[in-house]
Amino acid sequence: MVTIQHPPSSGDAVTASPVSNTRVSHHESTLPDASSPELVLVHPSPAELARTWRHTYPSWGAALPSERDYLDREAYLTMAPLGRDGGLTRWILTIRGLPADERPILSSCESLRKRAVVALPAAKGNKERRENGFGEGKEEVVVVDGIAHAIGSVFTEPAYRGRGYASRMMREVGERLRTWQAERTPIITTTNTPPRTLFSILYSDIGKHFYARHGWAAFPSTHVAFKPASITNGSPSVTNEHPISPLRNGNNNNNDRSRVSPPPSPPSPSPAAAHATRHSTATATPIGYHELAELCATDERLLRADLARRAQIDITAAAAILPDLDAMLWHLMREDFMTKRIFGRTPTVRGAVAGSPGRRVWAVWMRGYYGCVNDSKAEGKNILHILRVVIEDDNNNNNDSSKGGDERGEEDEDLVEGFRSIIRLAQREAAAWKTHEVQVWNPPARVGRLVAKCGIPYEVVERDMSSIPSLMWYGEGETGEVEWVANEKYAWF
Ligand SMILES: CC(C)(COP(=O)(O)OP(=O)(O)OC[C@H]1O[C@@H](n2cnc3c(N)ncnc32)[C@H](O)[C@@H]1OP(=O)(O)O)[C@@H](O)C(=O)NCCC(=O)NCCS
Secondary structure (H helix, E strand, C coil), rough: CCCCCHHHHHCCCCCCCCCHHHEEEHHHHHHHCCCCCCCEEEEECCHHHHHHHHHHHHHHCCCCCHHHHHHHHHHHHCCCCCCCCCCEEEEEEEEEEEEECCCCCCCEEEEEEEEEEEECHHHHHHHHHHHCCCCCCCCCEEEEEEEEEEEEEEEEEHHHCCCCCHHHHHHHHHHHHHHCCCCCHHHHHCCCCCCCCCEEEEEEECCCHHHHHHHCCCCCCEEEEECCCEEECCEECCCCCCCCCCCCCCCCCCCEEEEEEECCCCCCCCHHHHHHHHHCCCCCCCCCCCHHHHHHHHHHHHHHHHHHHHHHHHHHHHHEEHHHHHHHHHHHHHHHHHHHHHHHCCCCEEEEECCCCCCCCHHHHHEEEECCCHHHCCCCCEEEEEEEEECCCCCCCCCCCCCCCCCCCCCHHHHHHHHHHHHHHHHHHHHHHHEEEEEEECCCCHHHHHHHCCCCCEEEEEEECCEEEEEEEECCCHHHHHCCCCCCCHHHC
16 A cells, blocks of 8 residues: 655646655555556656656756756657657556556656668568568568657656666566557558557667666667867867777766777878868768758668668568658757757757769768766767768668678778768867767768778777667567667667
8 A cells, every 4th residue: 555645736737846846755665566466557647747857857957057948858859850749658657546646656768659660581571461461462571661669768766766666667668669559650651561560679878788688689889989179270180189098988887898999090181182172072061951851861762772682681680760851850859959058059060961962971960968068077978979871872781780882891982081071070060069079879881991991080989888779679589680770879769
């Protein structure tokens, strides 16, 4: 039996009052066991939602000027791309039968619906086709459209920790998401299979074991890091001249490891050489909002072609979150909110592209803030994230972490130069917007070669604790057999 103290004020509105004003207290000794049938997974009321936000603000909203800004941001994300139209779902674990606002929030999280695709071996694809009533047909179904849910903001109030509530919630959420919104999701598919939930993902900040125990296997968690730079006499200079520590964190977490020293930087090009290349197609030009639609559509086409090729050769499933316009806008509009509240203005350079039509390379990026920009202790918390790198090349597999590109491992000099120019622009933007690093998550083999050849100092970090991409597979077979294609920052939530 649970004893409840009624909150002093009911207040459904999302306000910035302190957490204690709406506290619902429960005698800890009377709380149900984590395995109790009394526990239930439900959606929070507005007041309960506000309560969870007030609790998470100190950890996740520190970059914003006030708690009010954090509450505003969370409400805003409900209306932004992906989140709107019910795409964002909030979950709480509580006690069955108690009225909203008078029940304990034993653990909480949220899920965000995203478009997803999987490539299945031709035999499995045909089975999908039969099961969905489309007959055998001549054509093999190899790429299946659907949705995936990304889980975030997993949180247990300190008083309720260590009792197994987050574990119980994750087990329930993992099962609930298997069918959540699959039927009523208005997704246009390019295959004739109906949309369904293909998998769920999350990014663990507490290492590789907790979520793996509940069904989300840890996937590669490597990133390449470049330092911010500013322009001096026409060429970039590194703003922080301290050597890169051999032991450092990926996301301000001391257990993440760095393993590759950067190569020495090549000499800056002479002014004459710089002039000669200024108008070359290998010189990066900024990407703004208006260029994104075409770039995302091209990216999706290339990714689908990649997946279709895999279905012919791979014996296991390959899964990807689609890097579509909404997936990018979710990041960019979140970034707009953050920069407007922090700096009073929003950035215009959201990435960069180089090369001629049909042979372009581009990167889309987002500045992420988790620490106060004027606080030296926030070092490492504010990052310019490359959301996605695309090499436009119909004949090559760009998203594979192990294959693709020229078989001899060589890349076109224009491509290398274009990539170098893009990264330099990213470094300048990183400095201008007070971030501490430029990161590229899990670069596939071809992008890795461009990183190595572009001549800009970098390091490779293997994260062990923070932002570990983790996936639960809802199809046939084991999660461990699935390949996560394009496991890059744009998929993050
Ligand atoms: C992580 C968190 C949700 C766990 O909630 P909980 O209800 O106490 O979880 P459970 O009781 O089900 O399980 C506790 C397990 O989480 C592990 N855990 C908690 N915090 C951890 C951390 N920072 N690093 C690694 N493991 C951690 C505990 O070691 C424990 O493991 P065990 O089962 O082997 O003993 C809670 O500690 C919390 O809200 N932390 C702050 C926010 C956060 O980090 N959220 C996770 C974001 S990915």
